[in-house]
Amino acid sequence: MKGAGRRTVLALLGFQALLIVLSCVLVRYDRSAAADANPSNDDQAIENMKVYSMFQDVHVMIFIGFGFLMTFLRRYGFSSVGFNFLLSAVVIQWAIICNGVSELGNGQSTISVTLQSLMSADITAAACLISMGAVLGKTSPLQLLIMGIIETAVYAANEFVAHHKLQVTDAGDSIFVHVFGAYFGLAVSMVLGKPRHSDLEGSSYNSDLFAMIGSVFLWICWPSFNSGGLVGSAQQRGVINTYLSLAASCVTAFAISALSNPKRKFDMVHIQNATLAGGVAIGTAANLMVQPFGAMLVGSLAGILSVVGFQYIQPKLLAKINLHDTCGVHNLHGMPGVFAGIVGALMAFLANKDNYGYNLYVHFPARVPADGPEVADAQQADRDLQPNVGRSAVEQALFQLLALGITLVVAVVTGAVTGFILKGKYWEEFEENYDDEPYWEMHEDTHQNSKYSKVAPLPLPQELPLRHGIELS
Amino acid sequence: MKGAGRRTVLALLGFQALLIVLSCVLVRYDRSAAADANPSNDDQAIENMKVYSMFQDVHVMIFIGFGFLMTFLRRYGFSSVGFNFLLSAVVIQWAIICNGVSELGNGQSTISVTLQSLMSADITAAACLISMGAVLGKTSPLQLLIMGIIETAVYAANEFVAHHKLQVTDAGDSIFVHVFGAYFGLAVSMVLGKPRHSDLEGSSYNSDLFAMIGSVFLWICWPSFNSGGLVGSAQQRGVINTYLSLAASCVTAFAISALSNPKRKFDMVHIQNATLAGGVAIGTAANLMVQPFGAMLVGSLAGILSVVGFQYIQPKLLAKINLHDTCGVHNLHGMPGVFAGIVGALMAFLANKDNYGYNLYVHFPARVPADGPEVADAQQADRDLQPNVGRSAVEQALFQLLALGITLVVAVVTGAVTGFILKGKYWEEFEENYDDEPYWEMHEDTHQNSKYSKVAPLPLPQELPLRHGIELS
């Protein structure tokens, strides 16, 4: 049978119904979004809405950025932007529940929704879309849906443990979103196996331009992604760091792209992706005192690392361990994400009262001592701070690395399990890879003979080299 | 004669001159935008500018969203995005005057312009662009211009009556913009008659991708459209409701799109349009206490309703009553808008002091009694509230339905009159439908033989099936 299929329809309608029922039972407006509130709740609403334009930037990244970035595949544009749209629409509803479950208990019987819940839901979707990038063109919408539902739940659990239990900082979610999403998706791809060779795994002139829409919007909005959860001077610092890191990674990505090409030409694969590596790499430390030159240095190295990944590491992973990665998420999200985690640990190690003042405790709450005058001083910087375990700089740095390591392991293991679940024809997958035709009604196939298209049918199809220069045997 | 023509040029220059003269006589900066102000006017300016990012989102919807959504027609892309641009540029200047006329009198001799005036002007343009969608590809720029000028004036009158006289709520303007714009445009289309069959009424692979740019930006920015006029907790609630309703309608639109296709494939027509129906359907009640699950339920139903409209109702309307609707605005704006009006009436019926507190009176000012202690309490919630007629919940619900009904009747009648005005060759319309060629200098027609396009002319043009699966006899 062709098409998205009966099970996909049932799964979409069934899961949407389940989301409504669960929300009916579990989810309510936060008091700051409720009408029956006292005036102070309006003040909280106004406070929440201050990051609305940053939230919308993140929204643009999820639906335009990721969606169009993936349209580089010349005959998979409908699926790229369409399944990105569908998967995200499912995940953002589900993520509000998964991310909010930890609120339940202790006398609270419902999950409270604010603008910040929506931003977190969008950020969760980013993790799922990164994973989707690894398996793009090789999975059915139903497989993506199942993957997204599982991944959202695991994401929420890992983020809760790392953020709340390990008490690590990760302002731009480089560990929780980029590392997690990339290695989860790579593990799924690994288990699903190397796809058959397809002459459609490549771009066209127009598909590469459509992809640039996604790429440039991701690049533009990234400062909001890394700073949307920050406040005050830290938020401005997050914007400055991300802006500079991205600019630097753009420059080095162009340079290394030409350097790695025998004819010293630029490669659209690198320009669409590696220019963004600076946003990933500065993510964990976006709120920290890296200074402008530090951000530029991190971005420069990330741009180089990412192009090297596309050009040299990705073909080796495919050849050696059969790891196929359609969008090269390992090069844009995986390695730069690990780099971000290491930069974060380094900055945690360098953080002290001299360069942070009492904001040290805002960024690293676990460094607040259990008692003593420091507690009161820290609470002057942020009155929500509580007495804590009083970690040293070294301890905080090690906890940062621990969170990175745990995230890596959780992503690979749960991704592999998800991969095994997704195997088999049950999920309405088709043999044709990188092809919209099995999933989309193609009105335009019928107009090739119109007086305007002025094209004649070609006698014989021929084999094509692959876009990433990787030969699939 | 070919081209936009002499009358179009004269009409554009003449109307632009008229707009400048009228503005010279009637329009001035509001005090909050004037330099010769006391410091408190600066405070009001800062207050006004708080919704600037929402205003810009609406601006993106009007010029990118509507403009690119209509580029799905494969040979009408220049006209879609170009005439959308031109019509909106005329309407937004004209709307500032039409929407502001009601301010005149009572000692005020000029219309005051604020950021909010610009937002209202953009929203008025949305109504005209929805109408344009019904007649897209079948009308000349001059016809669109005349239609827009008439429609803007009628829009302003209807909105004034419904909003100020009937005192109904319609936060996202689903009644005033979507219902009004859709049925106005459908009435125009009905009177203009069924177009000749054209093999250009269809999309191409690239034109469908361009249309997705418009569609996704509309989807992303819609929360700002529905919440730009709200404040405090109501604004945050409007964002949450719209976000969730849109997500749910995206999911059900995909599901019902595949379900309604014999091969269970998705259809770009539905994905570009029905995914947005949740934004329309929650519009009237966007500020009300529907709770997250309510918003998701409304969106889910709207997505289903919209696909059913495209797939089953639109072909029937064409076959039975010769109603041709190029973009299917009946399915995205018409029916979901009526649904929104009904949801608004239902929520008005359910609204009481228990679930709204004194904000009940903010959202439904007509429920403020004529006198008594309730008046003073209401003024604590919003000091602009005045003693009013003290409607009951049932009365408010009936007034909501009355406004919906009046808007429907006004739209159909004035749209039909406009249609009669637009009939005839006087308006420089061309026989060719869905074709840029009569209106645009086509530089690119000459490059089909370049070494890059690598295409050969086709010997014979052939007939094409239509995109919407509708056969025009």
Next chain:
Amino acid sequence: MKGAGRRTVLALLGFQALLIVLSCVLVRYDRSAAADANPSNDDQAIENMKVYSMFQDVHVMIFIGFGFLMTFLRRYGFSSVGFNFLLSAVVIQWAIICNGVSELGNGQSTISVTLQSLMSADITAAACLISMGAVLGKTSPLQLLIMGIIETAVYAANEFVAHHKLQVTDAGDSIFVHVFGAYFGLAVSMVLGKPRHSDLEGSSYNSDLFAMIGSVFLWICWPSFNSGGLVGSAQQRGVINTYLSLAASCVTAFAISALSNPKRKFDMVHIQNATLAGGVAIGTAANLMVQPFGAMLVGSLAGILSVVGFQYIQPKLLAKINLHDTCGVHNLHGMPGVFAGIVGALMAFLANKDNYGYNLYVHFPARVPADGPEVADAQQADRDLQPNVGRSAVEQALFQLLALGITLVVAVVTGAVTGFILKGKYWEEFEENYDDEPYWEMHEDTHQNSKYSKVAPLPLPQELPLRHGIELS
């Protein structure tokens, strides 16, 4: 040798390294972006971040707006959006240093970075991108890089002199960015000489639609460009003026486009460009009391001027003085920028205490007298105002014209010098103009024979008319 080349790679890596070293020595977070700050610095951070959404709009203009506007060249899309990306990424880092150098000395040893520094950096990039438009398709990335590095330094010097020494107003940087960037680029183009005829200097149907993405985003975000540096009522006024001027220029650009065409057809070249002339033309006076009708009048005239430039003046400049201008920046930025400067001078002449109150001194600080009660009154409007030279309205207007004249001379002279520097094969320029092929790895060239493209190779390439209707001999 083909490709971007060895020198380009070295220049990119070398200059990026230099930027990091210079930033390490010279650039630090402003106190409002530093962690070791007292709470009042957080307040300043919050104040700075109030224009974040305007900053992001400017960011969209630089990277999406300019980038996609230039993709109109049908075979230069990768280079247009790609080199726009690369050049801007270099310039924004370099501009932070150049624009900040004037802060050094007087006890300050480092340049302080705020959100406003990033906005200024983006605006500096706009000047370089305008210059790029004049030489688009005729210069190598290395030439663009050298040009951008020189131009950024000259821009900073000219802006410093005009703004701080001549004390002129130019809210939307029409003089400093548009006039400067256009005439600098035209001087470079003049010196580089008329390019060989190329049949690729034209658009295709899709490339014109991609260009509309850039054009419409520029149009939408322009109010933020003109108002991002303003506060209070002036900021709201800047938005209103720019919005109305743009709308009016859109209408007249369409009208004159059809009027100037023998078949009365619209021309995409005009629609993509002249519709934006209103944003340029109102720039200098965006914060002044032009009133809505004044803004509409300025925009109307700018739209006419710009189309006349494209249609009549540009071909003459090419024929008479061999001045080739790929994007027609003289018509969109050059002449409308000069017009803006004249409008600014006129408004300065008309400004007095009656129509501005004490805000007169905010907009024209040089009009504050050296002493007397006016000084204290002015400081009530803005406490940063200092006793000044007490210019009259006529003097201020003449200074406005002086700044315009100086900018013109500086732009032409330094642009010509830059042009001489850029001559010769040293800069890895190629013979092929308007062609991505020399600079980009073209994966898609290999897929022309796929079963999907359904195209057959053309036997013989043929000569093409040029897009702008200009015949190059």
